[in-house]
Amino acid sequence: MATLIPAEEDSLAVSDILVPEAKEHADRIGGADLVLALPSCQTGESLDAAVGVLRPALPAFLPNQRVVILHPDTATNSTEGNAEQVGGEASVHLFPYPMSPVGRYQEQSLYQDLRSLLQVGKTLGARTYVMMGSETSADGLRGLAEPVLNQGYDLAVPLYSHRKFDSLINSGIVYPLTRAMYGARLHYPMATDLALSARLAEQFLQPSSASGQNPSSWITIKAVCAGLQVCEVRRDFAPAPSVSEPTDLSASLAEVLSTLFAGLERDAVFWQKVRGSRTVRAFGQPSALPAETASADVHEMIETFQRGCKDLLEIWAIALSPVTLLDLKRLAKLPQNKFQLADSVWVHVIYDFILGHRQRVISREHLLRSMTPIYLAWVASYALEVQNASPGAVENRMERLCIAFEDLKPYLLSQWRWPDRFNP
Amino acid sequence: MWNQVQLALNESTTRVITGFAKLLPGLVAFLVAILISILIASVLGFLLRRSLRSISFDAKLSSWELSGLSEISPARSPTLLVSRFVYWCVILVGALIGIAAFDATLTEQMMMRVFGYFPNFLVAVILVLLGNVIARFLARGVLIGAVNMNLSYGRLLSLGVKWLVIVLTSAMALEHLGIGGKIVDLAFAILFGGIVLALALAVGLGSKDLVTRSLENQTIQRTEKTEEQFRHL
Numbered sequence: 001m002a003t004l005i006p007a008e009e010d011s012l013a014v015s016d017i018l019v020p021e022a023k024e025h026a027d028r029i030g031g032a033d034l035v036l037a038l039p040s041c042q043t044g045e046s047l048d049a050a051v052g053v054l055r056p057a058l059p060a061f062l063p064n065q066r067v068v069i070l071h072p073d074t075a076t077n078s079t080e081g082n083a084e085q086v087g088g089e090a091s092v093h094l095f096p097y098p099m100s101p102v103g104r105y106q107e108q109s110l111y112q113d114l115r116s117l118l119q120v121g122k123t124l125g126a127r128t129y130v131m132m133g134s135e136t137s138a139d140g141l142r143g144l145a146e147p148v149l150n151q152g153y154d155l156a157v158p159l160y161s162h163r164k165f166d167s168l169i170n171s172g173i174v175y176p177l178t179r180a181m182y183g184a185r186l187h188y189p190m191a192t193d194l195a196l197s198a199r200l201a202e203q204f205l206q207p208s209s210a211s212g213q214n215p216s217s218w219i220t221i222k223a224v225c226a227g228l229q230v231c232e233v234r235r236d237f238a239p240a241p242s243v244s245e246p247t248d249l250s251a252s253l254a255e256v257l258s259t260l261f262a263g264l265e266r267d268a269v270f271w272q273k274v275r276g277s278r279t280v281r282a283f284g285q286p287s288a289l290p291a292e293t294a295s296a297d298v299h300e301m302i303e304t305f306q307r308g309c310k311d312l313l314e315i316w317a318i319a320l321s322p323v324t325l326l327d328l329k330r331l332a333k334l335p336q337n338k339f340q341l342a343d344s345v346w347v348h349v350i351y352d353f354i355l356g357h358r359q360r361v362i363s364r365e366h367l368l369r370s371m372t373p374i375y376l377a378w379v380a381s382y383a384l385e386v387q388n389a390s391p392g393a394v395e396n397r398m399e400r401l402c403i404a405f406e407d408l409k410p411y412l413l414s415q416w417r418w419p420d421r422f423n424p
Numbered sequence: 425m426w427n428q429v430q431l432a433l434n435e436s437t438t439r440v441i442t443g444f445a446k447l448l449p450g451l452v453a454f455l456v457a458i459l460i461s462i463l464i465a466s467v468l469g470f471l472l473r474r475s476l477r478s479i480s481f482d483a484k485l486s487s488w489e490l491s492g493l494s495e496i497s498p499a500r501s502p503t504l505l506v507s508r509f510v511y512w513c514v515i516l517v518g519a520l521i522g523i524a525a526f527d528a529t530l531t532e533q534m535m536m537r538v539f540g541y542f543p544n545f546l547v548a549v550i551l552v553l554l555g556n557v558i559a560r561f562l563a564r565g566v567l568i569g570a571v572n573m574n575l576s577y578g579r580l581l582s583l584g585v586k587w588l589v590i591v592l593t594s595a596m597a598l599e600h601l602g603i604g605g606k607i608v609d610l611a612f613a614i615l616f617g618g619i620v621l622a623l624a625l626a627v628g629l630g631s632k633d634l635v636t637r638s639l640e641n642q643t644i645q646r647t648e649k650t651e652e653q654f655r656h657l
Contacts, residue, residue, distance in 0.1 A: 167657065249572070249656055250568075252656065253656070297653060300574065303574060308572075311570075311578055311579050312568065315564065315567075363561065365565075366561075372568075
C-alpha cells in the first residue's frame with residue numbers, strides 16, 4: 001500500500017513555492033475541483049482555440065464544478081482572470097503560470113510542468129489534476145478525467161492506437177522494459193496526457209520525490225510503485241507532438257534511457273520482487289487500425305549499425321557480455337534480406353546497458369549514446385519483419401518481445417545482485 | 425734513486441689503501457642502505473598492491489574516466505603502476521641515504537636540485553594525466569557522435585582530437601619541466617598555425633561546397649528521409 005504524508009504536513013511548503021502573483025491569483029479564485037494544465041498553448045490564439053473546444057463540454061461533464069485551466073503565462077486570453085459561469089453549472093478560471101511546451105519524451109519540461117500543475121492544484125485544494133500535453137479535445141479530457149473523478153482511479157493515461165512505425169523507442173524499449181520490471185502493462189509510461197488524483201499528487205510532491213530538479217522517474221512508474229490504482233483510456237492515434245521532434249535521435253534516446261535507467265536504480269527494491277506482469281484496465285473501445293504495407297527503407301539504419309560494429313566495438317565491449325557482442329558482430333555481416341536481431345539478443349543488450357549504466361563503466365552519456373546504432377539495428381530488423389504484417393500480427397510481434405523481456409529478467413536480477421559473477 | 429722510487433711507491437700504495445679504507449665503510453653503508461631500501465620497497469609495494477586490489481582500484485579508475493592510465497601501466501594495471509612507482513621511490517631514497525654516507529655535501533646539493541625541480545615535475549605529471557583523460561573522453565565522444573551520424577571518417581576525427589589534446593598537454597608539460605625551451609613554443613606555433621591555415625584554405629577556397637554537400641548528404645537528408653517513415657518518439 002502507498003505510504004502517504006498527511007496533507008497538512010507539507011501543504012504550506014507547497015503553496016510557498018508559488019510565485020507571489022500566482023499565490024494572489026489562487027487566493028482570488030479560492031478553490032477548484034479540477035485543475036487542467038495546457039502547457040502547449042503558448043499563444044493567445046492557441047489558448048482561445050483550446051478553451052473554445054473545452055468550454056462547451058464542461059457543463060455536462062462537470063456539473064457544478066470549479067475548473068481552473070493552467071496555461072503558460074506567454075498566452076494571453078481575452079477572458080483571462082475572469083470567473084466565467086458556463087451554463088450556470090460550471091465555473092472556469094484561467095490561471096497563467098510559467099510553463100514550457102511539452103514535447104514527447106522531453107523529460108525536464110514535462111516534469112516541471114507537472115510540478116507546476118500539482119503545486120497550483122494543491123494550493124487550490126483540487127481533487128483531480130489533468131495534464132494535456134499534446135491533445136486538447138473535450139473527448140480526451142472527459143476520457144482521462146472520468147476514471148479519476150468517478151471511479152476512484154489515481155492515474156489515467158491514454159492508450160493510443162499507433163501505427164507500426166510510430167513511437168519506436170516506446171515500443172522497443174520503454175514499454176517492454178517497464179512492463180517486465182514493474183509488472184504493469186502500461187503501454188505509454190511517458191504519457192504527456194494524463195489525469196491524476198489528489199492522492200497521487202500528494203505522493204509526487206513529497207519532499208523525497210522533489211529532491212533535486214531532475215526527474216528521477218515518470219509519474220506512471222511512481223503510481224505503480226506506490227500501489228495506486230492505474231488505468232488506461234483508449235484513444236485514437238497519438239497526436240503529433242506540440243513541439244517538433246528533435247532531429248538528434250541519439251540525444252533523445254539517451255534522455256529517455258537515462259530517466260528510465262535512473263528510475264530502475266531508484267526502484268530496485270520494488271522491481272526485484274516483481275514476477276510477470278498484469279494487465280491494466282483499459283476504458284473505451286479500441287479503434288480499427290488500417291493495414292499498412294509500405295516497404296521499409298532501412299538501408300541507412302543497417303549501415304549505421306555496421307559502422308558502429310566496426311568503430312564502437314571497444315565501447316560496447318565494456319558493457320556487453322562477450323556472447324551478445326559476438327551475436328552483434330554476426331548480425332553486422334548479414335545481408336539486408338537476412339537481417340534479423342533476435343529478441344533475446346536485443347533484451348540482453350538492454351539489460352547489459354542497464355548494468356553498465358549502474359556500474360558507471362564509462363561516462364553514462366557516452367554509454368547511452370553509443371547504443372544508438374544497436375537501437376537502429378533493432379528498428380531495421382523490426383521494420384523488415386513487420387512491414388507487410390497486419391495490425392494484429394504486429395501486436396503479436398510486440399507481445400513476443402515483451403515476453404522475452406519478462407523471461408530474461410532473471411539474468412538482469414542475477415547480474416544486478418552479483419555484478420562480479422562470470423558472464424559469458 | 426731506487427730508494428726514492430720505492431718510497432714513492434710505498435707512499436702511493438699507502439694513499440690508495442688509506443683512501444680505500446676510508447671509502448669502505450661508506451661503500452658498505454651504501455650497499456646496506458640499498459639492501460634495506462629494497463627490502464622496505466618490496467614490503468611496501470606488496471602491501472600497496474594487495475590493498476589496491478582489495479578495493480578494485482583498477483575498476484574504479486576505469487569508472488572515473490581514467491582508463492587511459494591503464495594503457496601506460498605495466499600489464500594494463502594502474503595498481504602495478506602505483507606500487508612500482510612507490511617501490512622505486514623508496515629505492516631512490518635509500519640510494520640518496522647511501523650516497524650521503526660517502527659525501528654529505530654531494531647529497532645535500534642533489535636533494536636541493538631534486539626538490540627544487542619536484543613541483544615542476546608534479547605539475548607536468550598532472551598535466552599529462554589530465555590531458556590523457558580529457559583526450560580520451562573527447563575522442564570517445566567524437567567517435568560516438570560521428571558513428572551516430574554515419575560519418576565514414578569518425579575514427580579519423582576521433583584520433584585527430586585525441587592526439588591534438590595529448591600533444592597540447594605534452595607541450596605544456598615539457599614547458600613546465602623546462603625541456604626544449606623555445607623550440608616547443610615555436611613548434612606549436614607552426615603546427616597549430618599550419619592546421620588552422622590548412623582548414624581555412626580548404627573550407628574557404630576549394631572545399632566549402634564539398635564539405636556542405638557531404639555533411640548534408642550524410643546527416644540532414646538521411647534524417648529527413650527516415651523521419652518520414654519512422655517516428656522514434
